[in-house]
Amino acid sequence: MIGRMLLQLAVLLLFAPLLPGVINKTKALFAGRKGAPLLQPYFDLGRLWRKGFVFSRTTTWVFLAGPVVGMVVPLLAVLLIPFGGLQAPISFTGDLILLVYLFGLSRFFTAAAALDTGSSFEGMGAAREVTFSCLAEPTLLFALLVLARGADSLVLGAMLGPQLAVQWQGSGGPVLGLVAVCMFVVLLVENSRIPFDDPNTHLELTMIHEVMVLDHSGPAFGMILYGAAMKLMVMGALLVRVALPLQTGSMALDLLVFLAGLLALAVLIGVVESTMARLKLPRVPQVLVGTTLLSFFALVLVLR
Amino acid sequence: MVNLLLITVILINFYTLGSARLVACIRAVALQGGLLALLPLATHGPSGHALLLGVGALTFKGILIPWLLLRAIREVRIRREVEPYIGFVATLALGTLVTAAAFIFADFLPLAAEHLGGMFVPTSLATMFSGFLLLITRRKALTQVLGYLVLENGIFVFAVLLSEAIPLMVETGILLDLLVGVFVMGIVLNHIGREFSTLNTKRLTALKE
Numbered sequence: 175m176i177g178r179m180l181l182q183l184a185v186l187l188l189f190a191p192l193l194p195g196v197i198n199k200t201k202a203l204f205a206g207r208k209g210a211p212l213l214q215p216y217f218d219l220g221r222l223w224r225k226g227f228v229f230s231r232t233t234t235w236v237f238l239a240g241p242v243v244g245m246v247v248p249l250l251a252v253l254l255i256p257f258g259g260l261q262a263p264i265s266f267t268g269d270l271i272l273l274v275y276l277f278g279l280s281r282f283f284t285a286a287a288a289l290d291t292g293s294s295f296e297g298m299g300a301a302r303e304v305t306f307s308c309l310a311e312p313t314l315l316f317a318l319l320v321l322a323r324g325a326d327s328l329v330l331g332a333m334l335g336p337q338l339a340v341q342w343q344g345s346g347g348p349v350l351g352l353v354a355v356c357m358f359v360v361l362l363v364e365n366s367r368i369p370f371d372d373p374n375t376h377l378e379l380t381m382i383h384e385v386m387v388l389d390h391s392g393p394a395f396g397m398i399l400y401g402a403a404m405k406l407m408v409m410g411a412l413l414v415r416v417a418l419p420l421q422t423g424s425m426a427l428d429l430l431v432f433l434a435g436l437l438a439l440a441v442l443i444g445v446v447e448s449t450m451a452r453l454k455l456p457r458v459p460q461v462l463v464g465t466t467l468l469s470f471f472a473l474v475l476v477l478r
Numbered sequence: 479m480v481n482l483l484l485i486t487v488i489l490i491n492f493y494t495l496g497s498a499r500l501v502a503c504i505r506a507v508a509l510q511g512g513l514l515a516l517l518p519l520a521t522h523g524p525s526g527h528a529l530l531l532g533v534g535a536l537t538f539k540g541i542l543i544p545w546l547l548l549r550a551i552r553e554v555r556i557r558r559e560v561e562p563y564i565g566f567v568a569t570l571a572l573g574t575l576v577t578a579a580a581f582i583f584a585d586f587l588p589l590a591a592e593h594l595g596g597m598f599v600p601t602s603l604a605t606m607f608s609g610f611l612l613l614i615t616r617r618k619a620l621t622q623v624l625g626y627l628v629l630e631n632g633i634f635v636f637a638v639l640l641s642e643a644i645p646l647m648v649e650t651g652i653l654l655d656l657l658v659g660v661f662v663m664g665i666v667l668n669h670i671g672r673e674f675s676t677l678n679t680k681r682l683t684a685l686k687e
Contacts (some may be wrong), residue, residue, distance in 0.1 A: 348485040463567050464496055467574040471488070474578040478585060478600075 179253060179263040186252045189433065190403040191215035193440045195411070200435045200444025215403060230389060232301045233290050234466030240287025241390060241397035247280035248404035256334050256412050258418075258432025260425060265331040270318045273330060274311065277364065277405070281307055284398075285366065288386035299385030302455075306382065309462035310363045316469035317360070318355045321416070323476045334412070338419035352417060352472040361443075362460075365406045368447040370458055400474075410439050480520050482573050483513055484601040485686045487635070488577060491608035494628060496570040500556060502619060507627050511539025517638050525618055531641060531649060535634065543627065550620060550664050554671035564615045576607040596638045605632030617678050618652050619670060622665045630656050 195212040202209025211217075229237065250291055254269045256262040262269075285304055288296040321333040324341055342350055365371045366383035373384065387398050414435035453461060490510040494503045515536035518528040562569065580603035585594075593599060609629025613622050630652070637649060670679075 345481060348482050352485075460496070460567050464492070464570060467492065471492075471574055471577060473489055474581050475485075476679075478581050 175263060178261070182257055182260070182263055183249060185257065185408060185429070186194060186249070186404055187432075189436070190248075190407040191219060191400065193402050193406050196437055196440035197238045197444045197447065200441050201448050203442070204448035219388055219396050219400055219460050222399070225392035228391045230291060232292055233389075236283075237287050237389075238394060238439050240290075241394045241401065244280045244401035245397040245404070247276050248408050252404070252411070252426075254330055255408065256331050256415065257411060258415060258420075258428045258435070260428055260432075263330040264426065267328050268331050270322065270328065270333065274314060274318070277409075278307075278311070279457055280401070284386055284408070291389045293389065295385050296388060302382045303366075303386060305460060306363055306367035306462065308358050309466070313462065313466045313469045314360045316466065316473050317324040317356045320349060320353050320469065320472045320476050323449045325471070334415040334419075336419065336421050338416060339421065344421065346358050346476070349472050349475050352468055352475075354417045355415065356465050356469040356472070357409075357416060359461070361406070361413055362408045362446070363462065364409060365402065367443060369450045369453045370461075372440070372452050391456060398433055406471050407436065410436050414439055480517070483520060483596050484635070486513055488601055488604055491558075491577070492573060494624065495573040495611060496566050498566060500551060500618070501548070503621065503624055504544050507624055508544035510535055510628070510631055511544070514634050514638075515540055515607055517635065518641055521638055523642065526683055527641065529560055532655055534650065538657055539627070539631065539634075545614040546660055546664055547620065547623065554620075554667060555586065556618065556620065562616050562621075567616050567674060569611055571639070573608050574609055576611070577604040580604040580607060593639060598635060600630070602632045602635035602639070603647070605629075605635060608632075611642055619667050619679050622679065623660060623667070626646065626659065627656075628662075640663050644662070671678055 192212065192215070194215045195210070197213055198214070199209050251273055253264045254262055254273050281303065285300040290298040318333070321338075322328050324346060325333045325335060325337055327333060338350070341347070362368075368374055371382040371384075383402075387395065390398055411432070414432060418431065418435045420428075420431050422431065487510055490506050490513075493506050497503055497506070504633055515532040518531040520534075522527075522528045534590075564572070581600040584600040584603060587599065589599060606629055609625045609627070609632055612625025616622055616625065633652070637652070641649070
């Protein structure tokens with residue numbers, strides 16, 4: 175079990191920064207540019223890590239807690255979920271709730287760190303982030319409940335188990351499709367991607383997540399970037415497992431399938447970002463309520 | 479296959495309830511009509527009766543009526559439903575609630591054994607309720623026509639279930655009724671548009687010299 179844990183953590187730590195790289199490369203190709211190299215996020219992290227900390231005198235320990243919690247939470251969360259066909263290192267009844275609220279904890283600390291600076295822009299960003307994620311949370315919970323119902327168990331490892339493949343082939347296909355769509359939307363919201371948030375803009379009016387981390391610099395900012403990449407990978411792992419429940423039996427092959435699925439997901443995110451415009455802010459809650467209702471409908475379909 | 483079709487039909491209901499753009503709504507309802515045309519074939523196999531029913535539904539629901547509506551939109555020059563009586567999110571929420579209620583309610587109906595637990599009856603009920611909601615909550619007369627169409631689509635789903643028992647004549651009658659209804663509404667729409675220079679039905683309640 176210790177080996178499993180170490181393997182999962184190592185895969186996460188090594189592989190996570192590649193995903194933003196792939197997304198950016200896809201976007202560059204769509205725009206007709208050559209784009210930054212695939213490994214650019216690794217270089218960025220290295221560069222940030224060599225810099226020094228700069229702290230504003232008005233901030234307290236909360237300001238540093240934001241990035242630290244943001245980086246530790248995905249490391250804990252990854253222990254709860256199965257990577258592709260592999261088993262989750264830690265699993266117990268009800269761990270799906272822990273998974274959802276671990277991310278809630280990291281969001282709380284990021285927002286608190288933003289508020290700690292006392293900047294009005296960061297306060298605005300924190301308000302937006304919290305609003306949108308509280309609208310995205312029911313979607314994720316309903317989607318997880320649908321999976322729990324399908325597996326007849328409240329353990330994430332079992333919910334994402336081999337019965338998914340059977341369900342896709344049987345009558346549960348449309349329901350799982352709905353769940354996958356809802357989870358994809360949640361993934362885009364939670365990782366501040368277009369159409370909900372633009373990770374590239376540095377315009378105060380449009381930023382949500384970016385504005386909260388404006389005051390972080392050096393290693394703290396590196397931790398935020400690393401944490402964001404790992405969060406993308408952890409949430410992507412859930413989606414990839416639902417969408418691609420292949421299981422070969424051999425551990426290496428399962429891991430390869432899973433990583434290939436993650437890369438495909440990153441390309442898909444890149445395509446979505448290149449082809450869609452950012453939604454107007456008042457439209458975002460409408461879309462999120464819509465996906466909540468979709469996932470609720472999926473739950474009704476499996477409950478009857 | 480059948481279940482996939484029916485779920486898509488329900489998703490289109492949600493889309494029409496939540497979208498403000500009339501052209502997109504009309505296209506969605508046309509798509510719904512086209513999907514419904516596949517339904518008899520998917521359920522009963524390629525018999526002559528099912529084929530006729532599908533072709534009829536496709537021409538009327540999928541092509542003819544949407545075309546008439548799109549033409550009406552061009553002539554009266556409106557693009558979107560501006561402010562419905564109940565907001566879009568609220569209508570969507572209501573739509574999901576009635577859909578959920580339809581699924582629960584259908585389980586209590588004394589249906590024939592082979593229809594019990596299927597998706598047909600709940601989908602039909604949910605589609606009818608969505609049509610009602612569109613009729614009730616929108617101001618523009620054109621969206622209300624769309625609501626009427628969605629309502630009829632719901633009835634059609636039910637009819638497919640019973641298509642072996644219902645004579646073809648009755649179904650042709652329903653389709654013709656629908657076409658005539660949309661025709662009449664098109665004429666009425668034009669008149670309202672000319673008289674009030676808007677299709678807002680709220681204006682109709684005001685007295686005018």
